[in-house]
Amino acid sequence: MALEVPAGIPKEALQRLLVALADDELILGHRDSEWTGHAPILEEDIAFSNIAQDEIGHALVWYTINEQLGGKSPDWMGFERDWKQFTCCHFTAFPKGDFGYTVLRQYLFDVAEQVRLKNLASSSFTPMKEAAEKILLEEGYHLMHSQSLVERLGNATEESHKRMQAAAEIAFPQALGMFEVLTGEEDLVNAGAFSGNTVLKTEWVEIVAPVLASASLRIPVEKENGEITLNAKPDEGGRKGWQKEHLKRLVHDMQTVYKMSPGGSW
């Protein structure tokens, strides 16, 4: 089924946005799946396996819309594409680390998803709006889970606090990379496709800062007279395809089985 782009929305930039959304979901979904069989407790093993499956399902939705706009098939995007062509942010590709880092990354990502999806739910591009509305319903369960873990682990014991704080120091600058401005983004904003990453980033900081503070976690954010200052250098470049070795290894693992028999089925 081919889709038409409404007049005024630049197709190339729209596809860039769809693929960025999809790549973040697929790559974080893959990282989450690395806990299957390895999480510290059974409930978390089940949780991260479920979350992985949800995120990969969401990736499929975004890749499918991209395909309907003339892009490559979802399978090609996931299993045949060269790792240097992925446009996920560095944050989602970073190795899973300890469980503290995983939990904090998931929370920071889940809030970003809420902010992004609520925004896309009023997109001028109907297929994107409808997908966002649907995905939002499922994402509520992720956020409820990751937020309660962050709050508990941040305040539980000296050891759990220490590990969560260490995770925050690595994760925060990386998380800012989720909001790297896309090439051609201004035209998408003008066409009402979404409000743009700069606006989304501010909304995200406003939500995560008080929650992290309640979890006794320090992040380099200052707020004075309603004005937010971020004292961290965002880890950007992923949206332009400037990827790191972590992603190369992940993509190699992810594509190994497919490449044994491309296009095979069972």
Added chain:
Amino acid sequence: MESVEVQQITLTDAWQALSEISDPEIPVLSLVDLKIIRDVRVEGATATVELTPTFLGCPALDYMKNEIREKLLALGFQTVNVELKLSPAWSTDLLGEEAREKLRVFGIAPPEKRAATLAESLKKPVVCPYCRSSETRLESSFGPTLCKQIYYCEHCRQSFERFKTL
């Protein structure tokens, strides 16, 4: 040679056939009970089915599409199209009382009705599908399939699954 009579297959026949397909993960409910078949259109020998997913990452989705295709082809349609529709998004509020009772009998607590927020929807005590006690607690926010959570009943001391409110 016998003459083949071209028989008109009606919309009712198509719905009837679809109501015989069980959900692969919850076999007590049919795809029609689940309200995931939005619409069926019949034009001559072509049937078009609008299917809406429960959870987007549900691995049973492709399986269900194939079941629909096979079932309707067996009924005599020459062509069967299955269209995936995301909007309006599927909700567990669509499940009727009969479907909810089927879930209970199967050992799954039915989903709570949606409230203003998800946290609000999940506040009410969950009734154990085995002994109907409300002395239950959440054991795991996620379960064996994307659509379920795991609860524990303090009264009859059994774990049970609960359909997530969506």
